[in-house]
Amino acid sequence: MARTTVPAPLTTSGAALHLVRGTLAHSRAAVLRLAWWTLVSAAPALVSGKALALAVDEGFLAHRPRTAALGLAVFALCTLGGAWASRQTYPWLAEIVEPLRDRLLGDVVTGTLRRAVGRGARRDGFDAVAVAQLTRQVEAVRDALAGQLMLVWQFVLTVGAVVVGTAFIAPAAVPLVAVPLVLALGVFAVLAPATVRRQHAAFQAEETLARETVAIVGALRDIVATGTHDRAEREVLDAVRAQLRASRKLATVAAVRRVIVALGAHSPLLLVVLAAPGLVDRGMTPGDVVGVLSYVLSTLEPAVRLLVQGVGASWLRLSVAAERLAGAAHHPGPPEDPDPALRPADGSVVLSDVTFAYGPDAEPVLDGLDLSLAHGDHLAVVGPSGVGKSTTADLLTGILPPDRGRVVLGGVPLDRVARDDLSRARALLPQNPYVFAGTVRENLCQLAPGTPDEVVARTVEELGLGRVVRRLGGLDGLVDPAGLSSGERQLVALARVHLSPAALVVLDEATRHLDAEAEQRVEEAFRRRPGTVVTLAHRLALARRADKVLLLDGRRAWVGTHDALLAQVPFYADLVGIWNTGTAGPGDDGPGAGGNRLSSPDAASDRSSSRPSADRAP
Amino acid sequence: MRHGLTTTVLRLWWPTALVLSVAAGSLAALLLPAAVSRAVDRALSGGGGAEVVPLAAVVALLTVAEAVAQYAGPRATAETTARLRAALVRHIMAGGPHPARQTATGDLVARLTAGTAEAGLAGQAIVYAVAQLAMATGAVVALGLLAPELAAAFLVTAPAGWLLLRRQLRRTVRRGTGYQSAQAAVAARLLDALAGSRTIAAAGTVEQEIERVLRPVAELSRHGRALWDSQRRVAWSTGLLAPATQITVLAVAGHELSTGALSTGELIAALGYTALGLGGFGTAQSLLDLARARAGQARVSEVLEAPRAPVGLRGLPPGPGRVEIREVTVRRSGRAVLDRLELVLPAGTCTALVGSSGSGRSLLAAVAGGLLVPDGGLVLLDGVPLDEIRPADLRTAVSYAFGDPALTGATVLDALTAAVKPVSAADARRAARAAQADTFVRRLPAGYDTPLADAPLSGGQRQRVGLARALARDCRLLVLDDATSSLDTATEAAVLHAVDVSHGDRTRLIVTHRTSTAARADAVAWLDEGRIRAVAPHHELWRTPAYRRIFTGTGDPDGPGRSGD
Structure with a gap:
């Protein structure tokens, strides 16, 4: 639907050439061996024609079975030798292509992950389809490059062997074979740009169609609801037709390319047969004719067909995939550490005038936020969803830099802390806990490698994770992320942060999947742990037990204790009302009068769009 | 015909x-x-x-x-x-x-x-x-x-090679499976790590993660080389098969040549037919x-x-916008999410639809406006069954706003004017002001003409554009399906006030999990266990503890839009 198709550059060979050059340079020894064995595999073709000619002339026609057998045996040995030599090429091909695949995977994984953790990365920017595509493209490069290495070189050598072999048998027949062949290669070269262009156009039409399909399938509900379903259907059908047109054009080129086979392989056949009487007059024997024609029919024709059908398409696949992979491997270098780097002294936090927006013209998520936390404070951040709580967590932990103002941790502005020090000084636990395939110990001690087992065991028990760890087979048991429930994954991630040396811990709805009892146990465990804790709260209890509450409503922010906010900020009271379980909230005996006003049903018939203003936090 | x-x-x-x-x-x-x-x-x-x-x-x-x-x-x-x-x-x-x-x-x-x-x-x-x-x-x-002997020579050699080849092909397939699972392991680890990118970013462990994701590569390499090895065997088998057949045929043909039973040309023909015969393996x-x-x-x-379902063909006669939902059943994975549900939305009134998350609120909202044809039962708009109404008429009569709107078209203005009969730009701007979207839309790089792809909209901003799209045109029934969930209460109140002004005499169905919104409505329809448990004003229902419990814990974003199913 979104018609923002930026046409990709038409020639994509740059990335592929770069890749091929790089690969050849990287595996020079293997390339040389591959070239050598391919050469050896083509060499028997030089002799095979002559051997066949001899077998016919001197053997069969001369009624000398032993000479015939000898000729055939030489012919057999030649083909056997050729087959054996091409058998030898495979290990070297593997030696070139396998490390290339490993390198490509490494580059793609590195690029994708570095970009994902880089500044300004979309937080939900992971996409199973995209990852699957990347894997397929790595495979496409592996296969297509192997094909290119085999095909192109083998074609050159085979054709060379045919021409030289023909010269061996009957020098006069060489022009009959070579001239059409050169012409055919000329046609191939002339048609190549158009072929690549049309193949590329077909590929792009296919991609456009996929994109449009994703767009309409993804927005189907809205398309139907707005009644624009005919228009959307027309647009996708247009994309289907555009793809059909591109396929037709490609088919036209394919048909024209068939001429290359006629020219390169069939016209030598006709020419040799046509010229045969004259050649025979000049001393060419029947055996020689058999030899030359066997070259043309059995060696040359398959080679030309392979060139026409294989090389072009596989080069295009290579170039497109190489281009995509170059994009996927691209990533910003790690940011430089400040000099001199300072180390935070403790978990105290000071935010002054912190402002952040997701774009220069976008509404700020935070506007001039001031906040101060002493080491050991527990702060709850509260507000409707989508209001910027997670952004606040990112700013507090230095994952995002503020547009204006500064964040000071342990007396040091965050932009003066080296990255490694920052990782040790504070820890962030997001909503989606990250548990990876590895041992339990690896998962738990990720932030504090080398923690003694008894310390780990204590934390495990303290957080109520003991049962899970025992089920997995102790600290050396293997974790299968998909085999754990959401709550169990959260407990693993919580234990990891609990074990870390961080003086500031930010929990972004990190107990969402735990029941109230487990949540309280976790909270108490973090109370006993030295350091500052910031909790992005999704339940009232978390805010009520915190030392301080930071309230966000999308435009303003307030800081205070639970009771003070309840008394002073009607919006907070309203939130509490929404959260309230009906046991101790507004409507019954809530402490704040303002809270009662907005959330109790009796007062809610007030339809004024204005709302009581509240004081900004200091 | x-x-x-x-x-x-x-x-x-x-x-x-x-x-x-x-x-x-x-x-x-x-x-x-x-x-x-x-x-x-x-x-x-x-x-x-x-x-x-x-x-x-x-x-x-x-x-x-x-x-x-x-x-x-x-x-x-x-x-x-x-x-x-x-x-x-x-x-x-x-x-x-x-x-x-x-x-x-x-x-x-x-x-x-x-x-x-x-x-x-x-x-x-x-x-x-x-x-x-x-x-x-x-x-x-x-x-x-x-010569019959030639065919015999071909038939003796070729099948033996074929058996050899088939064994190797089977092996290649087996190796391929191992290769693919190693490949899938890398992809799975990469996906896991991407899902945990925020943790990794915070912990500064990206290098360790890269190493961990790439760990199965060694296994992949091993399978990859084994695959090349079996390809080598296949190539060797075919490399032997073709010449062996060829030479057998040649020897026989040569013998026939020497006895004069075959001419030189026929020997060449024998070679050609051998190649064609071998092509049969293709x-x-x-x-x-x-x-x-x-x-x-x-x-x-x-x-x-x-x-x-067949497309409706009936036109929709004018009417006040009364919606009757009769004995509606909707099944999902064998379970009746809505179970012979009855509900009437009187013309020109505002009904809030309330229920715990997972109770099927969004499904009911979809049923009410004909986005979902129920498995059983009937929905009538001014007496006409929804599934019999011409789609263009039905979509003109019903307007929807969602919690997670998908915006369509090239620009923000396109997204706002999407309708059966495209809305005028002036109406779109008026609706954007009503939905509290005008200010931030005007702050976009090209204002209303900003391409959607270049518009960095937050969840709340998208909701407001979606609301503006719904408010930009007149309708008989307006359905707001959790459409204000990401707005703060002040903005929400302003939007709902604007809805009262522009669509005050239209039938409205508002799915919500906020007490303040429920309290504004003329009546609340309380959805519980697939049925409407009660229809009454909010303050009356509030006396019931079970009703109050619905609003528990709904500070969570409960998957707006399609969460009901």
Whole structure:
């Protein structure tokens, strides 16, 4: 639907050439061996024609079975030798292509992950389809490059062997074979740009169609609801037709390319047969004719067909995939550490005038936020969803830099802390806990490698994770992320942060999947742990037990204790009302009068769009 | 009828051309060795070039037939693919947003792009498989006609090689499975790490993660090299098979030559027929293609076979906008989410729809406006069953706003004006102001003309654009399905006030989990266990503890939009 198709550059060979050059340079020894064995595999073709000619002339026609057998045996040995030599090429091909695949995977994984953790990365920017595509493209490069290495070189050598072999048998027949062949290669070269262009156009039409399909399938509900379903259907059908047109054009080129086979392989056949009487007059024997024609029919024709059908398409696949992979491997270098780097002294936090927006013209998520936390404070951040709580967590932990103002941790502005020090000084636990395939110990001690087992065991028990760890087979048991429930994954991630040396811990709805009892146990465990804790709260209890509450409503922010906010900020009271379980909230005996006003049903018939203003936090 | 005939002819044109050209090409290929043999014998016997004419004719036929096949094959495939795609698109659109058989977006897209392309190959694969088999048979017969001993020589050698080859192919397939699972392991680890990117960013452990994701690469490499090794064996087997057959045939042919039973030209023909006969092994590849094509066909028809409701044909007479939901049942995975549900939305009133998350609120909202045709029961708008109303009329009468709106079109203005009859720009701006969206839209780089792709909208901003889209046009029934969940209460109150002003005399259904919103409505419909438990003003219901409990813990974003199912 979104018609923002930026046409990709038409020639994509740059990335592929770069890749091929790089690969050849990287595996020079293997390339040389591959070239050598391919050469050896083509060499028997030089002799095979002559051997066949001899077998016919001197053997069969001369009624000398032993000479015939000898000729055939030489012919057999030649083909056997050729087959054996091409058998030898495979290990070297593997030696070139396998490390290339490993390198490509490494580059793609590195690029994708570095970009994902880089500044300004979309937080939900992971996409199973995209990852699957990347894997397929790595495979496409592996296969297509192997094909290119085999095909192109083998074609050159085979054709060379045919021409030289023909010269061996009957020098006069060489022009009959070579001239059409050169012409055919000329046609191939002339048609190549158009072929690549049309193949590329077909590929792009296919991609456009996929994109449009994703767009309409993804927005189907809205398309139907707005009644624009005919228009959307027309647009996708247009994309289907555009793809059909591109396929037709490609088919036209394919048909024209068939001429290359006629020219390169069939016209030598006709020419040799046509010229045969004259050649025979000049001393060419029947055996020689058999030899030359066997070259043309059995060696040359398959080679030309392979060139026409294989090389072009596989080069295009290579170039497109190489281009995509170059994009996927691209990533910003790690940011430089400040000099001199300072180390935070403790978990105290000071935010002054912190402002952040997701774009220069976008509404700020935070506007001039001031906040101060002493080491050991527990702060709850509260507000409707989508209001910027997670952004606040990112700013507090230095994952995002503020547009204006500064964040000071342990007396040091965050932009003066080296990255490694920052990782040790504070820890962030997001909503989606990250548990990876590895041992339990690896998962738990990720932030504090080398923690003694008894310390780990204590934390495990303290957080109520003991049962899970025992089920997995102790600290050396293997974790299968998909085999754990959401709550169990959260407990693993919580234990990891609990074990870390961080003086500031930010929990972004990190107990969402735990029941109230487990949540309280976790909270108490973090109370006993030295350091500052910031909790992005999704339940009232978390805010009520915190030392301080930071309230966000999308435009303003307030800081205070639970009771003070309840008394002073009607919006907070309203939130509490929404959260309230009906046991101790507004409507019954809530402490704040303002809270009662907005959330109790009796007062809610007030339809004024204005709302009581509240004081900004200091 | 005439039209149907024309399309049938058009549809069969290219497949027919393919069949004819491949048949002609196969015939020419079978004639070629014979023609070469004649021409060579004539030339060697000093008979001049007369026999070149039939040879040239055969080569010309071969060239033309193959060129036509090169065009007709892809063309027929492309036409079939496009036809399947169009059918799928129409089917998906007609099935609506809540089809009985839910398919994940990615899966559906894969079926529409890859599945149809594979299915389209079926015709070509069958034609070539048959042609290859026929040519191979023809070649063996031709060898037999030259001399029965030649056919015997071919038939003795070739099958032995074939057995060898098949064993190696099986091994390759086995190795391939191991390779693919190692590959999948890398992809799975990468996906895990991407899902945990925020943790990794905070912990600064990206280098360790890269190392961990790439750990299965060693295994992948091992399988990869093993694959090359088995390919080497396959190449060796084929490398032996072809020459061994060739030499056997040659030896026999040579013997016949020396006895004078065969001419030199016929020896060349024997070589040619041997090559053609060996080409018959290519049938295996065509059969593999055919299997793939059939799998593609199955995947496509799975979607196409899902039943689809007939399109309504009745016009909608004018009316006040009374909605009656009668005995509506909606089943999801065998469970009745809505169970013989009864609800009336009186014309011109505002009803809040309230229920715990997972109770099917969004499904009911979809049923009320005809986005979802229920499995049982009836929904009437001013007395007319929704599924009988012409789609254009129904969509003009009902306007929706969602919690997670998908914005369509090229620009923000396009997104706002999407409707059966496109809305004027002035109306769109007025609605944007009402939905509290005007301010931030004007702050976008190109204001209302900013391309959607370049508009960095937060969840709350998207909601407001979605609300503006719903408010930009007049309607009989306005459904707000959690459409204000990401707005703070002040903005929400302003938006709802604007709705009261512009759509105050329209029937409104507002799905909400906020007490303040429920309290504004004329009545609250309380959805519980698939039925409407009560319809009453909020303050009356508030006395019931179970009702108050619904608002527990709903500070969570409870998957707006389609969370109900």
